[in-house]
Amino acid sequence: MKRTDGRTPEQMRPIKAEVGVIPNADGSAMFQAGNTIAYAAVYGPRELYPRFMQDPKKGVLRCVYNMMPFSGHGDRVRPGGSRRSKEISAVTESALSPVLDLSDYPNTVVDVFIELTQTDGGTRCAGITAAAMALADAGLKMKDLVSAMSMGMLDGEMVADINGTEDCVLGATDVPIAFIPTMDKISLLQLDGEISKEQLKKLLETGKQKCLEIYKVQQEALKKKYKVD
């Protein structure tokens, strides 16, 4: 099967990562997969208000996912939160929190702001991938990075890293996943479409392998910023 952008079924789009892109932030990163570009900025740990939201045992991770108004493939995206962006913010928090140890920072918050400048599918995964690098750049204690990508089923065949056209126009089954390599665990799992139990298992196993390719690029980007000559 040839895909709309000429890729083979298991081929990912070209990916690119850069760390330290937002000077004001305590940590930041950019991640690009094909025509999807996500920026992530980390601020904190800083004191959390209102007080009742504080956790006396550890710091709280708070993620915000947002598409810039001109980032959509199609009509302008109205600014302000939507049900979709709230949901994505929440699953992003869940995807990242297993690797993050904030026990040294009780009563604080670590804010992660994810902004998409342009989108072509796989935006939540690009956001999580960028955010993991930004958290590491902020110098926070982490067990590992998190690498994310959307697997899919298109015309009964498994495809990796589905793009916007495959997702929205061709109606592919969309399975965004985030993978934590050293734990061998999946921390983001969503699915829209149709798939068998056997196909799903195979798709997740392949997805893990694909995420490892992203993992390498994340590590290289971090090393590039902190390289000592």
Place this chain on the structure above:
Amino acid sequence: MTGKLHILKSLKDGIRYDGRKLLDYRKISVEPNATSAEGSARVKIGKTEVMVGVKLAVEVPYPDTPEEGKLMVNTELRPMANPEFEMGPPGEKAIDIARIVDRGLRESKAIAPEKLCITAGEKVWSVMIDIVPLNDAGNLLDAAAIGALVALKNTRFPVIKEDGNIDWEAPLTDKKLELVKEPIEVTILKIGEFYIVDPILEEEELADTSITIAVSKDGLVYAMQKRGETPLSVDEIDKMVDIAIKKSAELRKLVG
């Protein structure tokens, strides 16, 4: 207020907080087509970085201007760019930036409104400009105005389907949005008796007053906005307009 005294003392010697002269800009870079939108630009002034995107839509014209397109400018000050920015609807600062960029473009008739007419009284193009800073290290305003201009200059129309809607799956056409005028906006700050341009955040905080001035290529002024509580004399305003005309000519070279 020792900070203010220190900055004032050094302004007296003609030196800024970061070593620049009073009327120097930091290094500016302009990247057109920085996103996949119909028009876009990324502008960096020192460590300040602003993204501007232009989206087009087909809409019904306003009843009193049936042959004219629509223009909208919006600024999103997201907390990514500056920890002082809060989530939620645009605040005073975001509205200030959007409004002055809007007026510079609208009053100079940068886009000929009749060029945006598809079918009089029925369908016109709506031009929606969104300004989103990635990093605020001062002077978002001038960066936003340059970005808006460059993004507009590079805006290409999408394909319209037979049913009158935009075909988002088709690539953009080669037809560009034509600009009649190209207003450049310069913000001049007054600190004590001194005038500066391109402030960093510390200077923005200290300014007694500032004026943003939109100037066309032929040196005409199309929009102004004074902010801050310190009043100005006519002579002082005249001086600031002089600075705006001179600096806008420099900035114009970057717009291409």
